[in-house]
Amino acid sequence: MKSNTSMEKTFDTNYRVMYNQVDTGARLTIAALGDYILDTAGMHATILGISMQHLASMGMTWVMSGLKFRILGDLPIINSHVSIHTQVSSCTKISSKRDFVVSCDGQTVTEASTEWLIINTTTRRPVFLSEVFPQLGEIVMPDTGIPKYRHLRFDLGDTDESLTHKTAYTDIDINAHLYSMRYLQLALNTLGMEYMRTMQVEEIDATFISEVLHGQQVGLHTASLDDGATAVEMRHDGKPVFRARIMARPRENQAG
């Protein structure tokens, strides 16, 4: 890891909302917003000398274990310019938390909290962050106050599958497993088009429990939680591999 100046402890970049990154309402999709923050994390890690490419040379890689989005209103429309600010907000021996503030036209549109592990690419098991990057603590910034990702522990029991999917070539990412935002897309697909058109998603928590590989079949189960949120659990071979909790309210203007 390079020696770090305070400048490098935070990272800012921006994206123009592309044609393929919006849904029928012409607004940035939640999955594309996730693409932005993952890409931003990768660029910041590269500057810090802890890039995925560097880890690959040591037989390791970063994986995201958890994600929280707090979406503060309508997401930006096509061709908008979206700014992203990121920093590492905490780390333990095996995980680090990274926060993001997403803004457009000077307004914060989303706050995000993520949790990351480094895994051995052969064993696919986590390694000690502190052994790979003993100086990681030096780049941790004071807490932003952004609501943090929380591990989801619900169990949807013997609910029916609402969606099944067999993973294919285009679902698989640079880490040779199901791309994290594809888990989230599949979860959103269980809610359906009409839900996404009429409801404003305000909060998403997502827990990535296990990798899903090419050609594996997953089933998605959904249920309503006591607090009004929707719970989605993805299973492979009967075991949970992913959970999401999605909180939404009816849109004021459903025309969009």
Place this chain on the structure above:
Amino acid sequence: MKSNTSMEKTFDTNYRVMYNQVDTGARLTIAALGDYILDTAGMHATILGISMQHLASMGMTWVMSGLKFRILGDLPIINSHVSIHTQVSSCTKISSKRDFVVSCDGQTVTEASTEWLIINTTTRRPVFLSEVFPQLGEIVMPDTGIPKYRHLRFDLGDTDESLTHKTAYTDIDINAHLYSMRYLQLALNTLGMEYMRTMQVEEIDATFISEVLHGQQVGLHTASLDDGATAVEMRHDGKPVFRARIMARPRENQAG
């Protein structure tokens, strides 16, 4: 349509290859390359005063009816900067052709030819381009010599379905139908991960025959053509909605 200077008849832009735009080999995916050219076409159309947003105000929209990619070698790796040059190369009463040259580090990596229609968003039928934009002919540039899209006419008969898919929220684009690059992704998924890892795709032709809407189930059929290419046909309710012809050769280095 605005009056056009010669400057505006061509358009250049660039993209950095994002984390989610590469496959396991860390190289730009063909679908993400397609995302770039569609986005580039949209930006150029906006400058020309013929944007999708402007058409929407008249109850119309652009749709792509055909696509040809000629891929000249390995696609760029993650974080590469990709430049795209585009121009309109011909137009008829109901369709226009737009060419693209995609380059990286000064080398052409892909040539693309596309064909476009304007449809009425209520009837979903094509309208006369010449009535919507009588001046369209003025922006046509001399032919680039890029190999042009050709309409695919094969019929795969009663071959077995090799993949089925029910379209969901995240498959649907701003035009409220299956996103063109999702057709292509589904076609590539019929070839499978091992094919995409070991083969170098050199040429893709794609014909978009009919719209596919949310919640519709499609089936994909594949066959080998006499020239060694792979034919893929997507059907809905037994009728072809999309065809692709994919020509590839074994990769020299299969490690990537």
